Amino acid sequence: MVNSPHSPTPTSARERRKVVAASIVGTTIEWYDFFIYAFAANLVLxxxxxxxxxxxxxxxxSLITIGLSFLFRPLGAFLAGHFGDKLGRRPMLVITLLLMGIATVGIGLLPTYDTIGYAAPALLIFLRILQGISAGGEWGGAVLMTVEHAPKGKRGFYGIFPQLGVPLGMLLASGVLAFMRVIAPGEAFEQWGWRVPFLISVVLIVAGFIIRRTVDESPVFSEIKESKQQGSAPIVQVFKRHTPLVILCALLFAGNNGVGYMLTxxxxxxxxxxxxxxxxxxxxPVQVQLAVLTAALVWGxxxxxxxxxxxxxxxxxxxxxxxxxxxxxxxxxxxxVMGGDAFHVLLGxxxxxxGxxxxxGPAAVWFAESFPASLRxxxxxxxxxxxxxxxGAFAPxxxxxxxxxxxxTWAITVYLMFITFIGLFATTILRDRSNIPLDIEFENSGQWENWTSEKDFARV
Known part of the structure; x- marks a missing residue:
């Protein structure tokens, strides 16, 4: 292992617990909001x-509107990444959570086509874009708050907590939808039942906002701020210095995301x-939703x-x-899934x-270990x-x-196998950097480039 001459002040166990709670609660709420829309788009929208x-x-x-938000995730990533590397991880966590909540509640209040005509799908698309911007910026901050607070040798363990927000968000969304299908079946669900899960989000957002405001800033960013080494244009430097790394990490995530979006x-x-x-x-529909709820638990x-x-x-x-x-x-x-009943959906x-x-799970920490502190x-x-x-953008x-x-459905299976192969390909090329320090001193020491040489593609 390479040792940094100076490391950030170790985080106390109590503060790490707060960070973990803020990360998992916040990402669960974000993904609950995201999945409620995805499920509704397939069912009633x-x-x-x-x-x-x-x-x-x-x-x-309707399915295109699910993918549309992905096209705006890079904008959210650009904005949150820029300000997250300049102003800190914690402010971005609060802002992205609020943005997602506003968009989700707005969808729950939105009149339908029968009421306001073409303005309805136009407003729906606008709110979906806001959700995409939020989702693009939220994940990075949540990951870094946990990984950069993690004790030595446990970054992988701490890195899974923001990842748990996906299955937990899907679990929560599936449970709420299944409950609404029971109390508002048939036409009642189409008339008003689908709106309730969106409106519930306001309670969750308030809780997440309070929790995230109480955590301390990442010790790595605090060190960067003290040394005044925030970059003026971090996103430009990322592409200038680490484009191959960005591509490989994107392909790795695509392998999971494309297949996962059959469920999420x-x-x-x-x-x-x-x-x-x-x-x-x-x-x-209730049995199907419960089957997917169980799958979300297995995923988690x-x-x-x-x-x-x-x-x-x-x-x-x-x-x-x-x-x-x-x-x-x-x-x-x-x-x-084609087996004839919801039990077969459960099995599949x-x-x-x-898988x-x-x-x-490991994608979060591997991403964090792949980029230097000032641009992470x-x-x-x-x-x-x-x-x-x-x-995942247009997988459904x-x-x-x-x-x-x-x-x-074999045509879909071939498509999903191809996406899985893309993830495996990126994994074989990317370097395992689990032993390197994450602090700014290690980046400044000149050793970072030795460990993260941009010659990864040359090994293909």
């Missing part, structure tokens, strides 16, 4: 906002629970264990194994969730955002188009 486009096209347009993007739920007259399988469990496993065996070894497990889950996914999604958890927020945020565009839309074009 097509009919309520895009019905004039016709039965098939309205569903595709609501595609499986929509396909399984939509009526057969609307191109679905007609399964009981394997995400949790992936962190300490990456500390023990290294990022690269664990991730290589994890991609193989993800591939095993991809192959039978739609064969299970839970099997897929094992998704193992590939998602910008580097990981833009890599994450680009990975989302490449992998592509899946729907493939199904309508080839009339077989």
């Amino acid at each position: 097509a009919k309520l906002f895009f019905e004039p486009a016709g039965p098939q096209m309205m569903q595709i347009l 993007g609501g595609y499986v739920q929509g396909l399984a629970s939509r009526p057969t007259t609307e191109g679905g399988l007609g399964y009981d 469990i394997f995400t949790f264990f992936s962190g300490p496993l990456s500390d023990r065996f290294g990022r690269k070894k664990l991730m290589t194994f994890a991609w193989l497990i993800q591939a095993i889950g991809v192959i039978p996914l739609f064969q299970f 999604t839970c099997l897929l969730a094992v 998704l958890g193992l590939t998602y 927020y910008s580097g990981i945020s833009i890599s994450y955002a680009l990975g989302g565009v490449i992998g 839309t592509i899946a729907q188009v493939l199904l309508q074009t080839y009339e077989t």
Whole structure:
């Protein structure tokens, strides 16, 4: 291991617990908001906002709005990365959380096409763009607050807590939707039931805001601020010095994100629970939502264990194994989903969730260890955002188009296997940097470039 001559002041155990709580609560709320929209887009928003486009096209347009927000994640990453590297990690966490909450509550209050015509889908798209900007900036700050506070040898473990926000957010969103399907079934869900999960977000946002305001700034950023080494244009420096690294990290994230959005993007739920007259399988919607809720729990469990496993065996070894497990889950996914009932959906999604958890968990710490301290927020945020565009942006839309074009789910399976291979490819090229210090002194020592040489692509 390379030792830095000066390290940031160690964080107390009490403060680390506060940071972990702020990270996991905040990211859970962010992803709850994000998933509520994705699920609603697959279930009801097509009919309520895009019905004039016709039965098939309205569903595709609704799915496109899921992917549209990904196109604005790089903007959120650019803004949050720029100010996160200049002003600090904590302010960006609070701002992005509030932005997501405003957009989510706004969608819950939005009139439909029948009420205000074409203004309804226009406003829906605008609010979805705000969600994309927020999601693009939130993740990087949450990751750095946990990883940069982590004690020696436990960065992988601490790095999984912001990652847990995805399965926990999906768990919460699935549970709330299942509950609303019970108390507001059929037409009641279309008329008002779908709005309640969006409006509940205001309570969650207030709680997350209070928690995130109480944590201390990252010790690494405090060290950067004391030494007055904030860059004037960090995002420009990231692309100038580390473009190959950005691309590789983006591809790694795309491998998980594209496959994961079969669940988190609501595609499986929509396909399984939509009526057969609307191109679905007609399964009981409550049972389908509960099946996905269970899959989210499995995802969370394997995400949790992936962190300490990456500390023990290294990022690269664990991730290589994890991609193989993800591939095993991809192959039978739609064969299970098409099996005739919600129980088969449960089997398929839970099997897929094992690999998704193992590939998602270590990504956060590997990203954080890949970029120098002064550019880290910008580097990981833009890599994450680009990975989302490449992998998950239009994965549900592509899946729907493939199904309508080839009339077989095997076309979707081939597409998902290709995305998984992309993640495996990036993993084999990226360097495992789990032993390097993360502080500014190590960056200034001149040793950083020796450990993170931009010759990664030369090994392909």
